[in-house]
Amino acid sequence: MEPEILELESFLPYRLYRLADTVSREFSKIYKDRHGLTRPEWRTLSGLGERGTMTATELGEQSAMHKTKVSRAVAELERRRWLTRTPDETDRRVEHLALTKAGLTAYREMVPLAKAFEQDLLARLSAEERTAIAKGVAALEATLSAS
Amino acid sequence: MEPEILELESFLPYRLYRLADTVSREFSKIYKDRHGLTRPEWRTLSGLGERGTMTATELGEQSAMHKTKVSRAVAELERRRWLTRTPDETDRRVEHLALTKAGLTAYREMVPLAKAFEQDLLARLSAEERTAIAKGVAALEATLSAS
DNA sequence: CCAAACTGGTTTCATTTGTAACCATCGAAA
């Protein structure tokens, strides 16, 4: 074990990134092929589908996107008429976003595909491995959100 | 549990991506602040520092980068005189890349910082949590490289 | 009240990225 060498293969930040990149790339094929969505657009669709109504700021918090990404994704989904904006009654800076019928249809079509993707991935692991990844990821999330 | 809703917060691809993004962003500050490196440049430096000599293709495989990223990173490090290219004797398409003294110095400066970063991250977890993340990530890596 | 600081959201501009086309070289098969 030479101290001056870093083994990239076992370096956690690198491994996490590569893993997430691979999984995310694979999954993105689904919404890209299906609807030509970008990741920010998919997350926006997904967030609104799940929660019903959100503001752009809330969307950014929920899905860990920079506000410019949210802004552009919302603009694109609006252009497709997949969502509408409703001005807030009391604060005129704020807009409440919600999916249209068309947006909801697309979302409902995506949900089973997303779940199937996750299931397929997890099905290749043993029960202990599934527990391990869940526990490990949760632990890291916890420390990172704390700091 | 409504079947038509996807909970983004517990969706593995999303969680992995967010986690990796957060960690990677945090870590990138180190090499960005220090040397103004991009991620592909850091990986190239790191790969060559670890292995000594590699071709661009090998670099791409080792660090999971598309060949255009490798190409550009190598060009930049060469511009800085952190690496040199040596034509292969028998195959004139291939170049063997190696760090110069300056490149090696930068690498050696980075290694302890990278290790400290990883240690700090892992130190916030319990022993079981560390085992869990290692096991879980390894299991996912294994199934993904298999498929 | 009113100025200053702040917040929600958009736009601009420079940088990074991905895709595909490309050039040169190599290897295999006819």
Place this chain on the structure above:
DNA sequence: TTTCGATGGTTACAAATGAAACCAGTTTGG
């Protein structure tokens, strides 16, 4: 051999991203 498909690597172009400036509206402290 010649030719044709694969391979190492670069480049060109379009799309995605991040940082910072920006606009409008809101809050706060004097």
